[in-house]
Amino acid sequence: MKxxxxxxxxxxxxxxxxxxxxxxxxxxxxxLALDSxxxxxxxxxxxxxxxxxxxxxxxxxKNEAGRWRTRKGIGPVRAVQRYAQPAxxxxxxxxxxxxxxxxxxxxxxxxxxFYDVVQRLRRAPYFRDxxxxxxxxxxxxxxxxxxxxxxxxxxxLAEPTWKSALTARRIxxxxxxRGGVTVLLVANKTRNDADxxxxxxxxxxxxxxxxxxxxAVVQAERKGxxxxxxxxxxxxxxxxxxxxxxxxxx
Amino acid sequence: MKIAVAGKGGVGKTTVSGTLAxxxxxxxxQVLALDGDVNPMLGISLGVxxxxxxxxxxxxxxxxxxxxxxxxxxAGLVDKFGTDAPDGVRLVVVSRIDEADPG
Numbered sequence: 001m002k003x004x005x006x007x008x009x010x011x012x013x014x015x016x017x018x019x020x021x022x023x024x025x026x027x028x029x030x031x032l033a034l035d036s037x038x039x040x041x042x043x044x045x046x047x048x049x050x051x052x053x054x055x056x057x058x059x060x061x062k063n064e065a066g067r068w069r070t071r072k073g074i075g076p077v078r079a080v081q082r083y084a085q086p087a088x089x090x091x092x093x094x095x096x097x098x099x100x101x102x103x104x105x106x107x108x109x110x111x112x113x114f115y116d117v118v119q120r121l122r123r124a125p126y127f128r129d130x131x132x133x134x135x136x137x138x139x140x141x142x143x144x145x146x147x148x149x150x151x152x153x154x155x156x157l158a159e160p161t162w163k164s165a166l167t168a169r170r171i172x173x174x175x176x177x178r179g180g181v182t183v184l185l186v187a188n189k190t191r192n193d194a195d196x197x198x199x200x201x202x203x204x205x206x207x208x209x210x211x212x213x214x215x216a217v218v219q220a221e222r223k224g225x226x227x228x229x230x231x232x233x234x235x236x237x238x239x240x241x242x243x244x245x246x247x248x249x250x
Numbered sequence: 251m252k253i254a255v256a257g258k259g260g261v262g263k264t265t266v267s268g269t270l271a272x273x274x275x276x277x278x279x280q281v282l283a284l285d286g287d288v289n290p291m292l293g294i295s296l297g298v299x300x301x302x303x304x305x306x307x308x309x310x311x312x313x314x315x316x317x318x319x320x321x322x323x324x325a326g327l328v329d330k331f332g333t334d335a336p337d338g339v340r341l342v343v344v345s346r347i348d349e350a351d352p353g
Contacts, residue, residue, distance in 0.1 A: 008259065008260075008289070008291075009258065009259015009260040009261075010260020010261070011260070039258055039259070137259075138259030138260070138289075139259070139287070139288065139289035139347075140288065140289050140347045140348075141288055141289075141347055143350075144347045144349065144350050144351065144352055145351070145352075146350075162291075162294050162300035163264065163291040163294055163295075165300075166294075166300060166303070166304050167289050167291070169304075170289065170347075170348060173348070173349075174347070174348070174349060174350050175350075177349060177350045
């Protein structure tokens, strides 16, 4: 399964993506986690020390026109073998460069290589049996510009607010317009039984799963540690485990 | 006073912006609220309503689409593409992404 986790800022994309990746790995899958966001996020939820210089920068070079391109001989397989970082439970993490105090310029090479690699992933037979979990940046932009072409399934996260629901609606429309993808709505931060149904109505999609509002997630995020390490038996962690199970049998 | 509100997704930029805009308008300022997010939601925090916010036309797309004549001045853009929000705030959506491969 090739998943992309999408939704509005604050919907819980990184926590869900990071937890899901590790749950899949614990179940025996070979898992590649992809962090497309140029803001930090997935590393904390996954449990990887944030790198200084982005590793993928070494795979970038400038062409004659001064534009960044991927160095010769670096395809998706080699990029993952050389530049992905080991994460807990055997997950491999490939990440785009993060914005710096000097802006994006120092890491643009890595961003370009990352985009190139994720575009080519779908056609790489090497990853056919892998599970991929991609954490996209907030909102519709990366979905619109094909940052998740590898995905056969978009996990659409929404919390019970109109901003979150309208964002989910827009993203669903954009990713469906290309065809050949499954969109699954997950209601996050639900406070009671009715909330999940409410999210479904607001977004206009059937609810595939839900994750309850859980102080353990807030605490884990505050500390910058993975939910699975901070509170493995919390309601939210359990809900993500169930989600992984449902996704596997979907 | 010209204020830009920035931060990571989910920290509350839109809620703070919308509330600040209305508070300033109530204390007598003429307020222009600019929604610079390509996923514009400021209308919701200002009180325009979710469905109405979802229908707002962005200045960028309106100009690109040629639906309205080219409007060279900033004041003209605010006038043509703006929406009235509560407390006299004028809301303008700069740009939005609603389709794949927007160019």
